[in-house]
Amino acid sequence: MMATIITQILGALTVASAMMVVLSKHPVRSVLYLVVTFFFISGLYIMMNAQFLAIVNLIVYAGAIMVLFLFVLMLLNLNKEAEPQTAPLVRIMAAVAGGLLFVVLIAAIKDEVLVNSDSNGAKISNIGLVENLGHTLFTKYIVPFEISSILFISAMVGAILLAKRDKQIND
């Protein structure tokens, strides 16, 4: 019962901080609220017995990707110019479209769950620990793991090649 209440509070805080990401005017504030959102999502992972994934989420998302966003934001130095705002009509249309997307996705997923909701898994699962995940990753999913390393190398080379200040490439 205690875990249920904690999970619900974490879910409400996640949604609130995600709304603040979208609604805050300043981009730096958006980045910081997104870091807070990732912390809450990691808390939800811990509540779902996915401990290793919670730590990976913190290190990779809140540690690496968000710092990269923050670096780019500081590098571009956008503080003096105000961000262009969208028209109120566009905002209302976007809110309606987002709400409709929510309703449609809920309606699409809910029926699928209700079909086989009786097949419940193990009560206390330790599949989120690093031992089980590592065993699965290095036996069953070894080929996608190696392909993801190629993806990382190509992304790294592509990022350096794109952002390099070279006269011959720019002109």
Next chain:
Amino acid sequence: MENTASIDINFYIILATLLFAIGAFGVMVRRNMIVLLMCIELMLNAVNLLMVAFSNKYANPDAQIFVFFIIVVAAAEATVGLSILILAYRQLRSIDVNLFNKLKG
């Protein structure tokens, strides 16, 4: 909560869908390119949350491995996207996505 094991799966479905809808709303309403990329990250995290919830429900580690791969692809996507953003900022001196239509042609 009639489910005795843990919290109901419908809670996580509603939560993840709500996060996804918030991210989609942000993509539609914001004009700042960095915030757009951040909203895409938010949508990816909503999918990750639902995958972990189902992995916990069915006691199956495959979904958590897929969450790893989603994190990998998100990191690569953020890197390349931000470098393209820097390149576009050098050309246009702005990160308003409405100005990026000059890229075509």
